[in-house]
Amino acid sequence: NEYFDDNRPLAGKKALVTAGPTYEAIDPVRFIGNHSSGKMGYALAAELLQLGADVTLVSGPTHLVPPAGAAHIAVTSAGEMLDACLALFPQTTITIMSAAVADYTPKTVADKKIKKGEEEGLTIELTKTADILATLGQRKQNEQVLVGFALETHDEQAHAVDKLHRKNLDFIVLNTIRDEGAGFAGDTNKITIIDRNGSVEAFDLKPKRDVARDICSRIIQLLEP
Ligand code: CTP
Ligand code: CA
Numbered sequence: 001n002e003y004f005d006d007n008r009p010l011a012g013k014k015a016l017v018t019a020g021p022t023y024e025a026i027d028p029v030r031f032i033g034n035h036s037s038g039k040m041g042y043a044l045a046a047e048l049l050q051l052g053a054d055v056t057l058v059s060g061p062t063h064l065v066p067p068a069g070a071a072h073i074a075v076t077s078a079g080e081m082l083d084a085c086l087a088l089f090p091q092t093t094i095t096i097m098s099a100a101v102a103d104y105t106p107k108t109v110a111d112k113k114i115k116k117g118e119e120e121g122l123t124i125e126l127t128k129t130a131d132i133l134a135t136l137g138q139r140k141q142n143e144q145v146l147v148g149f150a151l152e153t154h155d156e157q158a159h160a161v162d163k164l165h166r167k168n169l170d171f172i173v174l175n176t177i178r179d180e181g182a183g184f185a186g187d188t189n190k191i192t193i194i195d196r197n198g199s200v201e202a203f204d205l206k207p208k209r210d211v212a213r214d215i216c217s218r219i220i221q222l223l224e225p
Contacts (some may be wrong), residue, residue, distance in 0.1 A: 009220050010053030015053040017045045017094040018085065018099035018132070020060035022078045027110035036100035038062030038207050040189060041150075044096050045070045047212035053094065058084045060099055060205060067090070078129035089136050089144075094219055096147045097133045098173075100149045105129050114152065137168030145222050149173045160194055170222055171195040173215060193218055 019041020023031040038059060045057045046067040056071040058081060066072040075081045078101045089095060104126035114122075133148045140146050148169045150160040156174055164172040176190040190205040193215070203214055 010095050011052035013053045013093045014091055015048045015055045015094040016088050017041050017096045018058045020062040021100050022060045022081055022102045023076050024102045024105040027114045034100050038064050041098040043208040043212040044098060047216050051216055056088055068074055079093045082130050082132045085132050094145045098149050101132055102129055132184050134167045140168055144172050145219055151175050164194055
């Protein structure tokens, strides 16, 4: 098989990777964020580049340097990430949504810094963000591969399978956060890949770049004629 011998099996294919957290503004100096480091998404972008793909990395705020050769679009909020993804998606063959997108955003952003008041409490009203992955899933065409991540603390597989179908994904990468060394900040990760046929493949704890290789191998399999 010629395809297998090629060490750039994704040459000519456009890939979109999202990475990092989103920051949802409360006022000019404050936001709601999360602890995503962006490392998994940046590792995926680097691996896709090595496999020959034409990579765009849409990234929330991180401390990482984008891999050389990737187009980099810096975004802050979930709304900005949605707009960037919607613009790129129609031209994209491979989309991997590894960003930790905020589920809620403040209903209004104060235009001045919120002053400490006399009251003991402060309530900030939140509203749901758009589900970027589900929106892309609705627009997905046959030749497109769409991959999501799931972070769960209980009933992991059931929740991941539900997201896989609800968001119309080709497969979902379940992040195991119970095990030491896996998850947000570290350099290693432990994943399980669940696909539409119900196949469940659990991988060992390994460096994020090797995790990226496992995910990309699955994508290459899906794209094979
Ligand atoms: N995701 C997204 N847009 C959102 C929220 C999540 O695109 N507004 C994507 C994430 O990037 C991830 C997948 O959806 O690839 C699953 O995210 P996760 O937070 O695990 O699931 P949710 O559907 O947000 O459900 P919950 O947080 O309640 O588990
Ligand atoms: Ca969520």
